[in-house]
Amino acid sequence: MADLRDLYQEVILEHSKQPRNFRELTGAERKAEGYNPLCGDHFTVYLNMDGDAIRDIAFQGSGCAISKASASMMTQSLKGKTRAEADKIFHRFHDLVTGQTHPNGDQPELGKLAVFSGVHEFPARVKCATLAWHTLNAALEGTQEPVSTE
Amino acid sequence: MSIAANTVTREMHPFSVALAPYDVEKVRRDFPILQQKIHGKPLVYLDNAATTQKPQSVIDAISAYYQEDNSNVHRGVHTLSERATEQYERARALVQHFINAADPSEIIFVRGTTEAINLVAQSYGRKNVGRGDEVVITALEHHSDIVPWQMLCEEKGARLRVVPINERGELRLDEYEKMLGPKTKIVAVGHISNALGTLNPIRKMVELAHRWNIPVLVDGAQAAPRIKVDVRELDCDFYAFSSHKLYGPTGMGVLYGKAALLNAMPPYQGGGDMISSVTFEKTTYNKLPHKFEAGTPHVAGAVGLGAAIEYVNHLGIENIAAYEHELLKYATEAVSAVPGVRLIGTAREKAGVLSFVFENIHPHDIGTILDQEGIAIRTGHHCAQPVMQIFGVPATARASFGLYNTRADVDALVAGLHKVREVFG
Numbered sequence: 033m034a035d036l037r038d039l040y041q042e043v044i045l046e047h048s049k050q051p052r053n054f055r056e057l058t059g060a061e062r063k064a065e066g067y068n069p070l071c072g073d074h075f076t077v078y079l080n081m082d083g084d085a086i087r088d089i090a091f092q093g094s095g096c097a098i099s100k101a102s103a104s105m106m107t108q109s110l111k112g113k114t115r116a117e118a119d120k121i122f123h124r125f126h127d128l129v130t131g132q133t134h135p136n137g138d139q140p141e142l143g144k145l146a147v148f149s150g151v152h153e154f155p156a157r158v159k160c161a162t163l164a165w166h167t168l169n170a171a172l173e174g175t176q177e178p179v180s181t182e
Numbered sequence: 183m184s185i186a187a188n189t190v191t192r193e194m195h196p197f198s199v200a201l202a203p204y205d206v207e208k209v210r211r212d213f214p215i216l217q218q219k220i221h222g223k224p225l226v227y228l229d230n231a232a233t234t235q236k237p238q239s240v241i242d243a244i245s246a247y248y249q250e251d252n253s254n255v256h257r258g259v260h261t262l263s264e265r266a267t268e269q270y271e272r273a274r275a276l277v278q279h280f281i282n283a284a285d286p287s288e289i290i291f292v293r294g295t296t297e298a299i300n301l302v303a304q305s306y307g308r309k310n311v312g313r314g315d316e317v318v319i320t321a322l323e324h325h326s327d328i329v330p331w332q333m334l335c336e337e338k339g340a341r342l343r344v345v346p347i348n349e350r351g352e353l354r355l356d357e358y359e360k361m362l363g364p365k366t367k368i369v370a371v372g373h374i375s376n377a378l379g380t381l382n383p384i385r386k387m388v389e390l391a392h393r394w395n396i397p398v399l400v401d402g403a404q405a406a407p408r409i410k411v412d413v414r415e416l417d418c419d420f421y422a423f424s425s426h427k428l429y430g431p432t433g434m435g436v437l438y439g440k441a442a443l444l445n446a447m448p449p450y451q452g453g454g455d456m457i458s459s460v461t462f463e464k465t466t467y468n469k470l471p472h473k474f475e476a477g478t479p480h481v482a483g484a485v486g487l488g489a490a491i492e493y494v495n496h497l498g499i500e501n502i503a504a505y506e507h508e509l510l511k512y513a514t515e516a517v518s519a520v521p522g523v524r525l526i527g528t529a530r531e532k533a534g535v536l537s538f539v540f541e542n543i544h545p546h547d548i549g550t551i552l553d554q555e556g557i558a559i560r561t562g563h564h565c566a567q568p569v570m571q572i573f574g575v576p577a578t579a580r581a582s583f584g585l586y587n588t589r590a591d592v593d594a595l596v597a598g599l600h601k602v603r604e605v606f607g
Binding site for chain 2: 036037039040045070071072073074094095096097098100154155156162
């Protein structure tokens, strides 16, 4: 049986209550909106690039504890990373929350993001955990249309 | 047809006067799905506004139809076809009596409430709404009673007007009355709001609209399973509801329309069954209700809906309404007493639905934690995003009740909310 504490780890709850980089980046070079029509979660991710690297990243919006903590920790882990590095982390993160990672496998790229491993036991919440990441992708690619999880 | 109608009457009488105390434990035993555990806890199903569970008699009726009587309707001369046709039309008669329509031909079988509303918007609406005309809906509507009218208004260059609500989630009748006029071509309003539970004063709203000869469509998806619906007493022109919210199968629904209006409307879809004769030069349409039932209908769905109505009749819709009214009162008091809960929608006339927010905890998180306790509620915007915007919340948690819910279910919900607080510290 899935344990709620696997999902709602202390770190996740703490980030959901006090999200980091939770602000508008005024004059951001890139931004994108992400939306989950199922539950109404709605985020905007802002980016400033330095060549190929993410110089600054922030987000705003509203959502559940999982989506907000995921967005918050995403901004922390991606600051200073290149697009290729960010892409790799997203793939590792996606595998983690969809249960495609070997439980004992070493995931050095993920760092603190490993606290989201409990999400895969709650399939209905995978979209919450990945919303901000899909939105980031859209911002990196300069997509004009808001991203939807549906 | 008349034989089927007599059967209905004979079966309804002994039960409709049932005054025995409502035995909810006995009722629960009729629903096999409720006997299971979810995550090791007894299932507490509080998502009845989304869909209801099915009694054994409905499941059996659908099985029996496929095992014994399946055939196409209104065609063959063989025995099975006659049986299938008889059962299909018997279901129509059951629906007719259930909502007290004047004639079975006023009952159109459709896929659900959504299709019923689309039928009226596309058939009545496209014929009667033109540039500069107005369609009046309300701020409480489900998306299925907003979008079909938006599509119509966009196509025709008409204006969609929305009756506002007050802080309790009740319609502003004064504003409604001011909106009606010579430009108004139709009014569409929900009987009970799925997001807030508000019970709207339909009789009064119909009366006000009829002063301008404006027809009124009522979205009865939430009302048909919860209160006695009498379309002639309401005097509404169209009434739409779904089988699956009334303890019947999915994919089945009803559009009631006054015969004079339905007769004047063009068909919605073309095909078999809706015609009297076809040549390449000219097609003559069938009479009501078949004019609006193109193609082979969902016969098993009609049979299941008929069985669901018989089940509800057996308990008595008035008894169900009285029982659920008391349960909602109990739930309202119990849930409001949980510190940090704010009810969304506190109309003086309510039924079946308790929508709330809990501190700053997102409803989605509440839903996940309650699910671990075996409790099924709906979280989100409930296909009523405008309502959420009015109350300034992105989403709510919603417990909605059915004829098998108990005070113990409510107590489990309250205990679950304490668990939510525990997790979020």
